[in-house]
Amino acid sequence: MKASFLRSLLEAAAGLLxxxxxxxxxTGLFSRRTRVFQITAARHLQLLFWPLLALGAGLSVLPAVALNSPTTSQFEWSLTLGFVLFTLALSGPALLLHLRYWLxxxxxxxxxxxxxxRLEVYEAGQRQAFERRDLAGVERVTCRARRTFWAKYDYLRLRFVDGRTIVLTSLLTDLEPLAGFLRNVPTQRRSRPWCWV
Incomplete structure (x- = not known):
């Protein structure tokens, strides 16, 4: 009974997908490709898939050990906590960066x-008016740690002659084409192990 219900549920999910x-x-065949970038659920999923999967794997061990608590030894508890801490160390920095970039x-x-x-930036619905000549410089910061869950998090800081700055993060879109577009503006490229803004 339980297996047939699960099977029908999985079949329904696969059909819906x-x-x-x-x-x-x-719809992609008949629509024009948009060049408007906002934070979307698809972008969240693209960046958070592996960190959340690792965190879920780490936290899934806790209930199994906690339910078997009377017979669980100290060694099993220490292994469990070590595994949870390991997965938090893997996924925690990516989750913190994601939250910071979202804010x-x-x-x-x-x-x-x-x-x-054409390059336009809108913040809270208000257009931030600028021309390319208004840019004093661009700071392009990428992640040096390529084999980590936070390797895809990077940002671009636009500095204006009037002192304003606008930070565009990889949560909006891939920033490499934008950095190529601004190649005539003085650009400072940096590589960091963790791209905190």
Whole structure:
């Protein structure tokens, strides 16, 4: 009874996933590619998939050991806590960066069309007016630790002659095309083990 219910639930989920994928593919054929970037659920999932999977694996051990608590030895508890701490060390920095980047850019919209020479930034619905000549410099910070869960987190800081700064994070989009677009502006490239802003 239980196995048949789970099987039908999995079949329904697979069917729904197939229908949604086909609908997305079909609408992608007939729609124009947008150049407006905001924080979306797909971008969250793209960046958080492995950190959350590691955290879930680490935390899934705790209930099993806690339910067997009367017969669990100190050695088993120390192994469990060591595993949980290990997964927190793997996924924690990525989760902190994700939260920080979300706080910086949750109200930011980036309009980027390099073929039309168009770059616009909106914060809280208000357009931040600037021209390319208003940029005093660009700071491009990437992650040096390539084999970590936080390797995809990087940012671009636009510095203006009037003293303003705008920070665009990888939570909005991949920033490499944008850095290439701004190649004529004085750019300072840095590589850090952890790209905290």
């Amino acid at each position: 197939l229908v949604l994928g086909a609908a997305r593919w079909l 910086l850019n949750y109200e930011t919209t980036l309009v980027f069309q390099p073929d039309h020479n």
